[in-house]
Amino acid sequence: xxxxxxxxxxxxxxxxxxxxxxxxxxxxxxxxxxxxxxxxxxxxxxxxxxxxxxxxxxxxxxxxxxxxxxxxxxxxxxxxxxxxxxxxxxxxxxxxxxxxxxxxxxxxxxxxxxxxxxxxxxxxxxxxxxxxxxxxxxxxxxxxxxxxxxxxxxxxxxxxxxxxxxxxxxxxxxxxxxxxxxxx
Numbered sequence: 440x441x442x443x444x445x446x447x448x449x450x451x452x453x454x455x456x457x458x459x460x461x462x463x464x465x466x467x468x469x470x471x472x473x474x475x476x477x478x479x480x481x482x483x484x485x486x487x488x489x490x491x492x493x494x495x496x497x498x499x500x501x502x503x504x505x506x507x508x509x510x511x512x513x514x515x516x517x518x519x520x521x522x523x524x525x526x527x528x529x530x531x532x533x534x535x536x537x538x539x540x541x542x543x544x545x546x547x548x549x550x551x552x553x554x555x556x557x558x559x560x561x562x563x564x565x566x567x568x569x570x571x572x573x574x575x576x577x578x579x580x581x582x583x584x585x586x587x588x589x590x591x592x593x594x595x596x597x598x599x600x601x602x603x604x605x606x607x608x609x610x611x612x613x614x615x616x617x618x619x620x621x622x623x
Contacts, residue, residue: 536602537581539590545597545606552606557585557596558616563609568620580607 546552555571556564563571563585576582580598584607587596594611612619 537579537584537598537600539584539587540597540599540606542591542595542597544599545608548599548606550599550604550606552608554608554610555580557588557609557611558619559611559613560615560617562616564616570616579603579605580609584609 554566556568558564563576565571571579573582576585579600584596584598588594588611590596596609598607598609599605600607
């Protein structure tokens, strides 16, 4: 009986060893083929250092040696811009530097924002509750912005000022400024 068990155990061990060897060889061959195909694709997509150096040398030989005028990258050709404006019959009024935006648009841009208050007596104040005169209002939000309450929200208007690169949130206060700050 022990002989049969030993023969069986020897058969299992030999069978396992043969199976392990065959599987190992099979997957090593598959891995080598996959690596070779990846290397081939990689070499087609990405040139070697020698290829790059060779093309650089060829390009430098073909390069025109005449001096190039240096252009200022910050230079804007305003004449060309004006020609486009004239060609398309744009008017100066078509570009609005201060305009009302939706509440969803407010804060989406990277522009800084400031909150203003529009009081019931028609006074507009900034965040420090300093009264803004007509010139300040025109420069920041434009005089038309105060006519847009109720367009998106009843008590707020949002304005983007392209010249100052800033967004304004104008909140309506139903109180009178003179009642809240009688000494100002």
